[in-house]
Amino acid sequence: MATTINTTFSSIFLTSHLPEEVSITTDQESLEVSVLVNSSKVFSSVYYPYNQEIIVRDIRSIVESYMSGAQRNIATLKIEAKGAETIKETVTYDDDGNIHVSYGSDTSSPTVVSSDDITVIYCRFSTILSSEAFLSSHFLTTLRSALIPRSGSMKLSFFATTREASSISARIYFSQLANPSLILSLDCDLGETPSDFDSISSKVLSHAYLKTLVDRATHFSCKVHGAEYRVGNRQFNLFFTDEQPCDTFHFLNAFNHLDTAYLFAATTTKTEIDHSEAVCGHYTQFYDESVKVKHEVETAPLTPQEASWLSEMLSSKYVTRQIDSFTSAKVLISDITSEVTDSDKDLIRLKFSWKYADGTERL
Known part of the structure; x- marks a missing residue:
């Protein structure tokens, strides 16, 4: 029997969705199981199988503890199981029947089995949706709307995969200074999500930025009241106030x-x-x-x-x-x-x- 990591991992996980247990079957007498985050070994322990099975627990807490301390919101996770090194043993008998055991200087390479690289996004809350479904429909905040001063800004981040080619757009609500009671809207196409590699992208929204988009399209003095910002299926509503x-x-x-x-x-x-x-x-x-x-x-x-x-x-x-x-x-x-x-x-x-x-x- 070879060493096998039985637990199935998808390529993308919210940390709150990581499995509570990882099952490993092996015919080895012992295994050194390591948890690597961004290629750094954050946990390692020797396990002894029972009925040729090892159960590794608390993967989520190990990963979240490291990411929280390092203030990381995205990381690469890998689970590695390594067998013990074996030393070549030679047994001989002399003429008197005595047994002599000698050990060579060469050691056999240990068997190493590892999971594929898993992209993990830090998240303290569990969600009904799967990790990929949630990330494709939500920004990395639990807010869906915000009221901010005109002098302020809001940084919105989202996770996009290489398979996602979502359009980025904004519907801006504004009024002319000459007629402040009439609310107008402007739809702006702001391009597509980056698709070079799986990553977290961010955009800073502010009154000044949105007003610049309106000024380019209308060429008259205006006041922006809010905007609907969309990235694919993700939506965020932003409102502005004159109050500080x-x-x-x-x-x-x-x-x-x-x-x-x-x-x-x-x-x-x-x-x-x-x-x-x-x-x-x-x-x-x-x-x-x-x-x-x-x-x-x-x-x-x-x-x-x-x-x-x-x-x-x-x-x-x-x-x-x-x-x-x-x-x-x-x-x-x-x-x-x-x-x-x-x-x-x-x-x-x-x-x-x-x-x-x-x-x-x-x-």
């Missing part, structure tokens, strides 16, 4: 992709000062003083979809706050109150606290 957000955060979402959250919220800053006191004569002096600053946030009313998406930020391992147009600083989020309801009567508001990771406030 109270805060802007960037975070790794459920797909380990960097998302931007423009928060319309109320923020309360609390400062806690702790120190020791020393008295010398008639004078009192403070020492060992520490200052802790915490910012408490309560969001404006959210839709259930927005609240669920924003909850990803509250549990994300990487969150930064935008200081200005060029600078962001890492923050830590705590004291989270996240209650998402589908009731039409109750308003959804999320509450949380944040502080700078290095403990230093910014001006």
Whole structure:
């Protein structure tokens, strides 16, 4: 019996769809099973078969742990099973009947069996659709629409295979400055998805970019209100507002992709000062003083979809706050109150606290 990896893998997997167990049959006394991600060995252990079968468990947690720590949203996975090396053994008998065993310096090459390369996309949520069906119909975000300021932007990413040749288009809604009450639309063909190799592609959408497309087509002053952006079967609705957000955060979402959250919220800053006191004569002096600053946030009313998406930020391992147009600083989020309801009567508001990771406030 040869060594065989029995579990069937498709060429593309969301990490949440990876099998819980991998079955390997073998006639070897032991196998070294390794999990390789982007050709790096992230897990390796020696297994001893029972009834000529080995079961390897927790593949998903091994892969997701590595990709999360490395902040990767796409990787190549391979499972490798290697037999033990065998040393050539020579047995001889002398005239007195004694047995002599000698071992040669040459060793036989171990048997190595591996799976094909598997493309994996990081995903914390399981889906009803298969991995390929989901990726061909969804962007790498759980949002389906977003309201952003006109000065802001939204980065949309998607996974496309070499077999996919999807058109990219946008339907832009705008009005003339001379007649702001009349909403017009413009359909724009923006090309096709790249097809050189399986990859994640991104596009940054902003008011300035969409307005440029309208200006080229109409040649009159206009104001863009929103757009429907499509890549094949994927669709995202983007809306613009003149209101400025109270805060802007960037975070790794459920797909380990960097998302931007423009928060319309109320923020309360609390400062806690702790120190020791020393008295010398008639004078009192403070020492060992520490200052802790915490910012408490309560969001404006959210839709259930927005609240669920924003909850990803509250549990994300990487969150930064935008200081200005060029600078962001890492923050830590705590004291989270996240209650998402589908009731039409109750308003959804999320509450949380944040502080700078290095403990230093910014001006």
